Amino acid sequence: MALARTVTLSNGLILAVEEQxxxxxxxxxxxxxxxxxxxxxxxxxxxxxxxxWLWKGAGGRDARALAEAFDDLGVRRGSAAGLEYTTLGASFLAGQLEKVLALYADVLMRPALPEDAFETVRQVALQELASLEDQPPKKMFTALRRAVFESPHGRNPSGSLEGLQAATPEALRADFARRYGARGSILALAGGVSLERAQAAVEATLGLWQGGEVTVPAPVVSQPHTLRLEQHSAQVQIGLIYPDVSIGHPEFYTARLAAQVLSGGMGARLFVEVREKRGLVYSVYASPNGVKGYSYLSAYAGTTPERAEETLRVLRAEIERLAQGVSAEELERAKVGLRTMLVMQEESARSRAVSIARDLYLLGRVRSLEEIEAAIAAVDPERINRYLAKNPYRDPWTAILGPVDQIVASL
Structure with missing residues (x-):
């Protein structure tokens, strides 16, 4: 597979193309x-x-006409606003590239942002925010991340009730003009198109797009502490967050393999020790997460009030036991699991485009699958055990959501 090539256009837009x-x-x-x-x-x-609001019309089309224009070109599309960035994704036939980019140019440069659609957009966002009450694990982790980060990285991507209610069409139009722009934006393409053709098409459609690149604050974290969240329920949600190494660190894949040992399948430590042997939980896992400039390992357990104390103790003990080392068999199983996941992801052009954009955002360069596989293969038992002994997972931020008054004070 050819490695993606990149070019920065005169307006600051970064274009990356992996030719297939x-x-x-x-x-x-x-x-x-x-x-x-x-x-x-x-x-x-x-x-x-x-x-x-962007999708409520653009380029002189109303929302329906805009949707039909995309459908006429056979575009499968999606978009989302997250903690650090907004993504617009699409899949289409290579012959439609120029026409598809022209539609996205209308969305980005000539959006209608109609006043009569604004309240509908706000109500959808308010419902999304309210849905947290029906998703206890997500509610717990939302509160825990807010407790971890003193910087805006602890915000809920959905927003706050106060912020959504305070928004006005005028304020959002001004915010769009300030933040939406070419500088700092990344356009990744993977598939049957060359860099030369893509660059010509992008310059013809988005070459006049200007603005963007607002300063992002650096992540700032608090001291680890415990957060108790009262919620009347028959279940208790437990969350832990441990500092970890970020992408680009020499031991990034060492840490990723350690996470696989913990939670890489039904034979992994957390599932076996916390659920299968002791029957403490209905769900348990650990996963690497983070933002640009700060990464962490998060762990979750769902249990009952009666089992909460033991669950938390065993969950922490299993994570901290990594410092005592992992076996060669565990490491090999983790390698197979991680490589399989990566290979399956990279087989899809859609996943590859996502990876390219994310690499450029986090690292400023694109990694090949061969580079990643080599980094995983280089981790042997001696290396991972040396790393875990020197960098133990200890003293996490902790969140407990449930009937706190029924749970012993030691939690």
Missing amino acids: PWNPGVAMQLLLPVGAVTDPEGLEGAANLLEG
């Missing part, structure tokens, strides 16, 4: 650094509102 001559289709991922971390104070949720 055998592929009749193209997958696109446009990453705009417009997320909750840069929402204006008092307008938390602005990025979320803007992403929904």
Whole structure:
């Protein structure tokens, strides 16, 4: 597989293309650094509102005509506003590249942002925010991340009730003009298109796109502590967050393999020790997460009030036991699991476009699958055990959501 080639256009837009001559289709991922971390104070949720409002018409078309224009070209598309950025993704036949980019140019440069659609967009966002009450694990982790980060990285990507209610069409139009632009944005393409053709098409459609690149604050974290969240329920949600190494660190894949040992399948430590042997939980897992400039390992367990104390103790003990080392068999199983996941992801042009854009955002360069596989293969038992002994997972931020008054004070 050819490695993606990149070029920065005169307006600051970064274009990356991974050519797949055998592929009749193209997958696109446009990453705009417009997320909750840069929402204006008092307008938390602005990025979320803007992403929904964009599709209510553009280039002289109303919302229905815009949707039909995409459908006429056979475009499968999606978009989302997140903590750090907004993404616009699409898949289409390679022959439609120029026409598809022209439609996206209308959305980005000539959006209608109609006043009569604004309240509908706000109500959808408010419902999304309210849905947290029906998703206890998500509610718990949302509160835990807010407790971990003193910087805006602890914000809920959906926004806040106060921010969504305070938003006005005028304020959001001004925010769109300030944050939506070419500088700092990344357009990744994977499929049957060359860099030369893509660059010509992008310059013809998005070459006059200007603005963007708002300053992003650096992540700032608090001291680890415990958060108790009262919620009348028959279940208790437990969450842990441990500092970890970020992408680009020499031991990044060492840490990823350690996470696989913990939670890489039904034979992994957390599932076996916490659920299968002791029957403490109905769900348990650990996964690597993070933001640009700060990464962490999160762990989750869902249990009952009666089992909460033991669950938390065993969950922490299993994670901290990594410092005592992993076996060669565990490491090999983790390698197979991680490589399988990566290979399956990279087989899809859609997933590849997403990976390219994310690599450029986080690292400023694109990694090949061969580079990643080599980094995983280089981790042997001696290396991972040396790393885990020197970098134990200890002293996490902790969140407990449930009937706190029924849970012993030691939690």
